[in-house]
Amino acid sequence: MQRNQEPVTVDRVVATHRARRQEIRKRLGEFDEVWRKGSDARLWEELVYCIFTAGASARMGLDSVDAVRSLLLDGEAKAMTKALKKAGAHRFPVARPRYIVVTRDYFRAHFGMALRKHLREFSDPFERRDWLAQEKQVKGLGYKEASHFLRNVGVKGHAILDKHVMRCLAEVGVVDSPKPPQTRKKYLEVEQELIRFAKDIRVDFDELDLVLWSMKTGEILK
Numbered sequence: 001m002q003r004n005q006e007p008v009t010v011d012r013v014v015a016t017h018r019a020r021r022q023e024i025r026k027r028l029g030e031f032d033e034v035w036r037k038g039s040d041a042r043l044w045e046e047l048v049y050c051i052f053t054a055g056a057s058a059r060m061g062l063d064s065v066d067a068v069r070s071l072l073l074d075g076e077a078k079a080m081t082k083a084l085k086k087a088g089a090h091r092f093p094v095a096r097p098r099y100i101v102v103t104r105d106y107f108r109a110h111f112g113m114a115l116r117k118h119l120r121e122f123s124d125p126f127e128r129r130d131w132l133a134q135e136k137q138v139k140g141l142g143y144k145e146a147s148h149f150l151r152n153v154g155v156k157g158h159a160i161l162d163k164h165v166m167r168c169l170a171e172v173g174v175v176d177s178p179k180p181p182q183t184r185k186k187y188l189e190v191e192q193e194l195i196r197f198a199k200d201i202r203v204d205f206d207e208l209d210l211v212l213w214s215m216k217t218g219e220i221l222k
Contacts, residue, residue, distance in 0.1 A: 008171040008215055010201055017203050017211045020220065024210045027220055035116075035154025041073060043115040043153050044104070048072055049222075050149040051099050051140040056091055058221045063089040064096070073113075077101045099139035106137035125157060133184070143187040144180060152222050156206045159191040164216035165209060169194065 006012070017024075034042060045065060053061035065072075067087035068080045080097035084090045104113075111118045122128035132138055132146035141149065147158035159165070161180050169190070170178035174197045181187040198205040214220050 008168045008212070010172055012215070013168070013172065013208075013211060014201055014203065016215055017207065020211065020214060021207065023220055024207050024214075027210065027222065028206060031152055031222070032154040034152070038116075038153065040113055040115045043119075044107070044113065045069070045072055046152045047103070047115070047141075047149050048100055050145040050152070051103070052090060052096055053148065054140050054142065054145045058217075060090055062221070063087065068097070068100075072100075073104075096140065102137060102139050106135075119153075119155070125155070128155075129158060130184070143184060151206070151209070159194045159205075160209050160213075161187060161190055161194075162213070165194075165212045166190075168212040168215060169197070172197070 034046065048068075049061045049065050052064040056064075064084060064087075067083045067089040068075065071080050071083065077094075077097035077100070080100065081093045084093035084097070090096055107113050107115065107118075119128060122131070129143065129146050129150060132141055132149065133143045144161055148160045148162075150158050151160060163178070163180055166175065166180050167178040169175045174193050175190055181190050194208070195205055198208045201208075203211065210220055
């Protein structure tokens with residue numbers, strides 16, 4: 001599906017969901033599979049993808065992970081930078097590897113990279129996301145990418161309020177501004193508005209995120 005520059009309407013959202021529902025559910029099923037069967041290394045790779053995606057794009061995140069995959073568990077930041085530059089994969093080839101190494105060192109020191117076990121220790125899903133977004137040694141996430149990571153490893157119920165989704169919400173009148181929320185309070189407020197919108201149009205909340213994203217990008221990635 002190609003990008004559509006027409007303004008988003010409720011009717012178009014519902015129609016897009018109907019047209020892409022099976023594809024979207026298949027993708028969400030793949031995310032669920034990561035949570036059920038994926039190794040801690042796989043979860044770590046998904047978190048690295050989200051570090052790369054922040055301030056960039058989903059496609060750039062995928063290309064960057066491909067470029068440094070062999071370095072994810074033990075590689076140094078300089079080696080990652082070299083690989084990213086060679087592949088021309090990322091706009092921040094120096095800063096992002098530093099984020100990855102700091103985060104990896106923190107995970108290794110505090111829970112031996114047993115990421116799934118640690119994530120499951122949280123009984124409150126909002127506390128889990130708060131930890132990812134607010135822990136100073138987890139670099140480069142924030143609420144949008146923390147939500148993105150959790151969704152990509154099969155944890156449902158979090159909105160990924162990136163520029164594409166926010167533009168859609170502004171165009172249908174759910175929010176006043178397409179600017180992504182910059183604080184926890186605002187993020188939670190917009191997330192609740194999205195939950196209400198999903199209920200109003202009778203589209204599953206987790207499916208709706210991918211519907212809106214695909215309406216602006218023309219594709220369903222992750």
